[in-house]
Amino acid sequence: MSESSSLAAASERERALEATAALWRRRGYQGLNVEAICERAGIDPESFEAMFASVEAAAAAVVEVPLVSVVEIVGQLYSPDRSEAESYALAIARILNFMAANPDFAYVAYIAGRQMAPPEVHRRYETGRRFLVVMLERLWGNSGLGEQSVHAGLGGLGGAEALVRREVAAGTLERLPALAPQCVFAAMVPFLGQREALRLARMVAVELPSWEAPPAGRTTTRRRAASQPRRRWGSGS
Amino acid sequence: MLKTERREKLLRAMLDELALAGYEAASVERAQAAAGVSGVEFADEFDGKDECLFAAYDHLTDQVVARASVSCSGEEPWPERIRSGLEGLLEELAAEPRLARALTRSFPGIKPAAYERYVDLLGRFVPFMREGREYSEVDEELPGEVELLAVGAAEAIIFIEVDAGRTERLPQMLPEILFSILVPFMGPDRAADEMRSAAASI
Numbered sequence: 001m002s003e004s005s006s007l008a009a010a011s012e013r014e015r016a017l018e019a020t021a022a023l024w025r026r027r028g029y030q031g032l033n034v035e036a037i038c039e040r041a042g043i044d045p046e047s048f049e050a051m052f053a054s055v056e057a058a059a060a061a062v063v064e065v066p067l068v069s070v071v072e073i074v075g076q077l078y079s080p081d082r083s084e085a086e087s088y089a090l091a092i093a094r095i096l097n098f099m100a101a102n103p104d105f106a107y108v109a110y111i112a113g114r115q116m117a118p119p120e121v122h123r124r125y126e127t128g129r130r131f132l133v134v135m136l137e138r139l140w141g142n143s144g145l146g147e148q149s150v151h152a153g154l155g156g157l158g159g160a161e162a163l164v165r166r167e168v169a170a171g172t173l174e175r176l177p178a179l180a181p182q183c184v185f186a187a188m189v190p191f192l193g194q195r196e197a198l199r200l201a202r203m204v205a206v207e208l209p210s211w212e213a214p215p216a217g218r219t220t221t222r223r224r225a226a227s228q229p230r231r232r233w234g235s236g237s
Numbered sequence: 238m239l240k241t242e243r244r245e246k247l248l249r250a251m252l253d254e255l256a257l258a259g260y261e262a263a264s265v266e267r268a269q270a271a272a273g274v275s276g277v278e279f280a281d282e283f284d285g286k287d288e289c290l291f292a293a294y295d296h297l298t299d300q301v302v303a304r305a306s307v308s309c310s311g312e313e314p315w316p317e318r319i320r321s322g323l324e325g326l327l328e329e330l331a332a333e334p335r336l337a338r339a340l341t342r343s344f345p346g347i348k349p350a351a352y353e354r355y356v357d358l359l360g361r362f363v364p365f366m367r368e369g370r371e372y373s374e375v376d377e378e379l380p381g382e383v384e385l386l387a388v389g390a391a392e393a394i395i396f397i398e399v400d401a402g403r404t405e406r407l408p409q410m411l412p413e414i415l416f417s418i419l420v421p422f423m424g425p426d427r428a429a430d431e432m433r434s435a436a437a438s439i
Contacts, residue, residue: 115346155417158393159386
């Protein structure tokens with residue numbers, strides 16, 4: 001295969017994955033079929049069949065897209081200049097930015113892969129999630145804390161995901177980056193304690209241009225009055 | 238109009254259908270037969286499968302939240318009330334694996350509007366958590382939505398067990414789930430104390 005045709009093939013694959021994610025989000029898994037995917041992606045069925053054995057195989061590949069991105073982000077932010085926990089905290093913020101910029105893949109990552117996928121696709125989703133749990137559990141080994149729940153990592157991740165899923169379900173993904181400090185706190189507190197989890201959350205908050213709470217009535221988040229100065233979460237003031 | 242008892246039987250049968258057969262194959266006719274409800278009676282009550290399923294889910298979640306509310310009320314310290322409420326919920330889920338599956342896995346997956354109901358359900362547990370802020374070991378303000386973080390932590394563990402078909406194990410997991418609820422409010426050391434205390438009582 002020449003270099004130019006290889007690039008074209010990569011582009012077709014990306015378009016097929018994007019189309020599958022978009023249709024999955026809008027129509028549900030039952031609404032996925034080769035014809036609809038090809039039409040949306042602008043590819044012919046022969047090309048689809050050359051890339052994927054079935055719609056289920058395409059769906060499984062879609063589930064892996066955000067997982068691969070998460071692994072890449074974690075790897076990029078690993079640095080000897082900061083602690084492992086600080087690297088993870090920054091990675092959580094970047095992951096939320098990625099999800100906000102990729103709503104269809106975020107829907108697959110947080111809702112469809114969990115609730116609306118056939119068993120094999122769901123299994124891949126859970127395997128990827130297990131990686132994140134193991135990553136968090138590494139923090140406990142270095143923390144010096146005493147006895148720990150065996151499900152602390154799953155619980156920490158689940159707490160953060162509850163916030164994220166609410167926004168993904170409501171289609172308000174632009175709010176995800178602002179949730180980073182709270183997600184960092186949720187993921188870190190079982191392993192590092194409240195004080196250190198709050199410090200890491202503050203560190204991430206500094207990276208945000210501003211912190212705006214979701215609208216009143218939908219959540220328990222506090223909102224500042226228009227007359228009050230803007231305050232970052234966790235400042236304690 | 239169906240009388241309360243028969244209506245509840247129909248709603249229950251519809252959720253059983255959903256948990257056993259999945260959304261596409263869930264049969265209104267089988268649910269009617271199980272509940273002893275005729276097609277005419279069903280049509281008088283609901284426009285179709287979706288309306289019946291949503292009504293069934295709303296009825297189930299109202300019951301679950303009401304029972305949790307009773308369990309979480311009382312004069313005991315907040316961690317004990319949370320433990321009591323959680324214990325009741327886990328036993329309820331373990332006793333009805335099909336309803337547990339419909340509650341967490343089957344119904345939320347049928348369509349986006351159904352998933353929004355699930356998000357709402359998690360939000361209804363948030364008020365039970367608020368008092369936990371008084372147990373923080375730091376002076377600093379806890380996150381604005383720490384209550385939902387705690388609910389989400391418990392949900393994640395419960396979901397995995399229900400999804401894996403291990404719903405009957407949930408009552409034995411009370412200590413670990415309690416830890417995940419308490420840790421954002423109390424920190425890991427004190428949450429672990431409560432976890433050990435819960436484990437000793439099982």
